[in-house]
Amino acid sequence: MRIIDLRGRTLTRAELLAVVPRAAEALQNAATVATEIVADVRARGEEALREQADRFDRVSGHAVRVPAAHIAEAVGGLDPEVRAALEKAIVRVREASAAQVPEARTTRIGDGARIVQRWQPVARAGVYIPGGKAVYPSSVVMNVVPAQVAGVTSIALASPPQSDQGGRVHPTILGVAGLLGIDEVYAMGGAGAIGALALGVPSLGLDPVDVVSGPGNNFVAAAKRVVAGFVGTDAEAGATEILIVADGSADARLVAYDLVSQAEHDEQASAVLVTASQTLAAAVAAELERIVPATRHAERVTTALAGEQSAVVLVDDEAAAEAFSNAYAPEHLELHIVDAVEAAERYTSAGAIFIGGFAPVSLGDYLAGSNHVLPTGGQARYAAGLGSHTFLRPQQLVEYDRDGLAEVADAIVALAEAEALPAHGEAVTARFAGSAE
Structure with missing residues (x-):
């Protein structure tokens, strides 16, 4: 060193x-390649994914969408000691993730005026599990459990096809996915998988997700930056x-x-x-x-x-x-x-x-x-690791009655006039004109 x-x-x-x-040079090179790969998936969908599998994973002719029978077979084939360890990890991560889900809070601003702060889960999440130099069943736990705890009801999982497994996702990855009730799994890897989850691939029945999460190499991290304009992402865990x-x-x-x-x-x-x-x-x-x-x-x-x-x-x-x-x-x-x-x-x-x-x-x-999907490349100065919060969106519910609005009506009109947006004020005064209730 x-x-x-x-x-x-x-x-x-x-x-x-x-x-x-x-x-830095490796990161820059990865950004260039990832941009090209995601663009190819956008343009050619499944065809691009199959060419990428052949190029990067030395796999062809495989089932990109994993059949349910493969998942069930993998669950049954889990080594008992590994399964016990995974089940223990699931319990621990589930308990810690639950602490990351805020409770709804109501703030009373005045009579007839309140704001409700609530946290809503996204509808659909896509999780990526690496499968190159090592096998990461633990990453399945770290990604899926927080999403489930957050309340996400639709989760798609992607992991590279393995040449020594006949193009299937590694059986240990499939096994823990099955343990967690995940039945939508895709044999695709790298930047292409990130692009596919974000953009969707109709021929595979893969609908776009709302949030993409998961660790990976620099190419996976760079791909998250490319798709960030279309979906939410966790930190770029390169x-x-x-x-x-x-x-x-x-x-x-x-x-x-x-x-x-x-x-x-x-x-x-x-x-x-x-x-x-x-x-x-x-x-x-x-x-x-x-x-x-x-x-x-x-x-x-x-x-x-x-x-x-x-x-x-x-x-x-x-x-x-x-x-x-x-x-x-x-x-x-x-x-x-x-x-x-x-x-x-x-x-x-x-x-x-x-x-x-x-x-x-x-x-x-x-x-x-704790979760092991964490920000790399200096992002920890401003970004958090993966957690249930990754799959939640804060929302504000504004509840005012007539008296509550009346109390601030003149102030709204004054600010609207100051900003040369008179219709903003008129939308308020209209509620008190004539017989409006």
Whole structure:
């Protein structure tokens, strides 16, 4: 991992953002390709999706809309231990997601005047589950459960066709979809799948959705930006990121394992260590030399750790570490520092924060109860991770009676005249003219 030495430097927020290690070129290339792919799906629908499956997934002639029998077969074929783990995850995510659904509230402005704030679920959601370098049944749980808790009644799921499964969606993905009652599943992947969910594909019986959610690589993240004008999206959860802030009290071995755990996702994964302890940095480097060659995906991990998006950042003190982390705004932030619970209050920009030595990102990926679909690429400075709120829209119901309107009628007319919109005022005064009640 490369070294970024910020010691002895006082950087502005803009300067911190400039030194943040991210693979900007890869993101730009993905944006160009994703735009072309989505446009092709818009123009040619199923034909484009089949050509993309042949090109990217080495699959042809497959059933793009998954037959119900395949889903039932997959549910029956789930490994009992995996099924038990998934069922436990479903319970935990359902409980945590329920806390994200606000109750309707009524505000009484005055006599005969009230505003009702309510949260309405979208009618239809599309969830995307990656299926390239790994299998993500946990992502089915993380996407579908919050939508169901929000009250979404129509959910379509897309995941890439697998060449080693005869063009079917991976059976574990299908199995957990079946456990959750999802019967509308499509074997399509990448940016094309995002475009198909957003735009619809009539020949497949795929109606457009209102919100698209789900993790994926940079191409999936870029495709969400392309379709954002047509549908709602969650944050662009692209290639995964982990930033670990650690001090001299941290266990270098655990820090190294946690960096590797995220680097194994993808060659574009970001793994960043921020510390004021050069001794710890050296110890982590030594642990990585031991751990990386022994891990199953050593080549992938090595590429990710050596990329421009990964680094060891040396800072002067904890305040500098906080400033860097808040500028970087990581998808996953781990705090391996003294008084981590108290310090977490000062770390304001992260998709999710994992506090202390017994809260690795792996916990959040599967069974913490929190959601693992989180904003990447610095979006955590302004965007939230996936939750039931992703599928909800706040609405205001305005309820005024005659007396309530009468109390503000003159003020409405005055403002309407000030804005040269007299008909606005007349729409109010008309209600009190003659015999109008």
